[in-house]
Amino acid sequence: xxxxxxxxxDRDASEFVYRGDAAPVRPATSEGFYDxxxxxxxxxxxxxxxxxxxxxCRNWLVVTRDTRTHEVFGAVLARGAAQ
Amino acid sequence: xxxxLQITARGKVALATVMxxxxxxxxxxxxxxxxxxxxxxxxxxxxxxxxxxxxxxxWLAISEYGQAGWAAMLGGKLAGIASVSDQTSGxxxxxxxxxxxGDLLQKGxxxxxxRTAFGVGAAATTVIAHIGVILWKVDDxxxxxxxxFRSFAxxxxxxxxxxxxxxxxxxxxxx
Numbered sequence: 001x002x003x004x005x006x007x008x009x010d011r012d013a014s015e016f017v018y019r020g021d022a023a024p025v026r027p028a029t030s031e032g033f034y035d036x037x038x039x040x041x042x043x044x045x046x047x048x049x050x051x052x053x054x055x056x057c058r059n060w061l062v063v064t065r066d067t068r069t070h071e072v073f074g075a076v077l078a079r080g081a082a083q
Numbered sequence: 084x085x086x087x088l089q090i091t092a093r094g095k096v097a098l099a100t101v102m103x104x105x106x107x108x109x110x111x112x113x114x115x116x117x118x119x120x121x122x123x124x125x126x127x128x129x130x131x132x133x134x135x136x137x138x139x140x141x142w143l144a145i146s147e148y149g150q151a152g153w154a155a156m157l158g159g160k161l162a163g164i165a166s167v168s169d170q171t172s173g174x175x176x177x178x179x180x181x182x183x184x185g186d187l188l189q190k191g192x193x194x195x196x197x198r199t200a201f202g203v204g205a206a207a208t209t210v211i212a213h214i215g216v217i218l219w220k221v222d223d224x225x226x227x228x229x230x231x232f233r234s235f236a237x238x239x240x241x242x243x244x245x246x247x248x249x250x251x252x253x254x255x256x257x258x
Contacts, residue, residue, distance in 0.1 A: 007139055008124055008208065012193040015210060055210045057124075057138030077139060 004075050007057040019050035022062045022078070044068055050078060085182040086224060090243060092236075093178050093228065097149035098170040099157055103140035107164045112142075115160050124206045126219050135206045135219055143217055143230060145176070174217075175233045180226035183247075188218065188227055190246045198223070212242040 001013040024036050041047075044067060051061045060078035065071070101120070103112055113119030118129045121136040128134070135143040144167075146153050154169035161167055179188060189196045191211035201207070206219035216239075217230040231239055 007136075009194070011209070015193070055215055056208050057141070059138055 001070050001072070003051060003061070003063055003072060005053050005056055005059075005061060006075055006077055007059065008053065011053070011056055015053060015055035016061075017052040017054045019052060019060075022048040022050045022081070046073060051075070086180065088179075088181040088183045088187065088247065090180075090247075091178050093176040095147075095149040096171075096176055097146040097153040098174050098176070098230070099144045099154035100137075100168045100170055101134070101142045101144050101157070101161065102166045102168075104164055104166065107140070109140075111164055112161065115164065116157075121206075124208070126204050126206050135217060137206075137208045137217055143170070143174075173232060174230045175236045177229045177231070177236075177239070178221075178226060179229060180221075180224050184225050184227055187243070187247055188229070191242060192216075192218070198225070212239070214239055214242070 002010045003013055003016060005011050021040050023041070024039075027033055027036055046064055046066050048062050048064050051063050053059055053061060061075045062078050062081040063075040064073040066073070101112070103109070109120045109122050116132075116134075118127060118132065118134060120134040120142050121127045124136050126133055126135050131146065133145045135145070137143050144157060149171060154167055154171065158167035185196050185198070185201075188211065192207070192209055194207055194209055195201060201220060203220050203222055206217065208215070208217050210216065211218075211229075214231055214235045219228055220226070221228055229239075
């Protein structure tokens with residue numbers, strides 16, 4: 001699988017570290033913290049997820065990937081992606 | 084006829100990483116340096132230095148004349164707008180040039196190094212043989228420069244030794 005890094009271009013997935021779903025947002029208070037840490041949707045289909053380009057530009061990306069087919073629809077820098 | 088394959092360590096170069104502070108763009112860095120840094124994986128150079136784009140707002144700066152204190156001088160020029168770290172002893176820069184230089188590196192890199200995809204001035208931060216490298220194309224000889232952490236230099240040379248002989252055999256095309 002190759003991921004389209006917005007800075008580096010298409011790169012092998014082995015250059016990246018996978019983190020998971022990009023949807024959860026850290027709550028400001030302890031309310032909802034358990035869900036933030038432990039609850040995941042695990043969708044079958046397109047999903048926005050965090051990948052870290054450890055062996056490239058060393059930036060966090062938000063990649064949209066179909067979890068059933070591994071088809072990748074695009075990637076943006078996480079710093080610019082609205083949560 | 085191209086020159087034969089040659090691999091040498093570039094001596095006496097001074098190296099530094101330059102990372103722009105929050106909200107500072109390449110143009111502002113360029114105004115202070117007198118050389119506008121590339122905003123993509125490319126190189127820019129003048130008679131004093133080469134800047135290689137290694138990430139958004141991050142560059143590797145190289146001076147041909149590795150005088151002591153060069154990185155500190157660079158840091159002084161960019162005070163307040165970028166963080167500069169001396170990498171002169173951190174990285175080694177290997178020059179891979181001549182016939183088959185691209186084919187040799189292509190054996191290790193998972194990116195397209197064909198001249199149509201990776202021309203003069205192109206740069207990439209990637210992995211060769213599990214070793215993180217910053218590589219860029221200097222000219223069409225072809226000449227590539229490869230920067231890697233100095234402590235990995237022996238391992239990298241081992242990889243070259245294991246990979247280069249196959250290139251000499253005319254009956255075994257690399258691609």
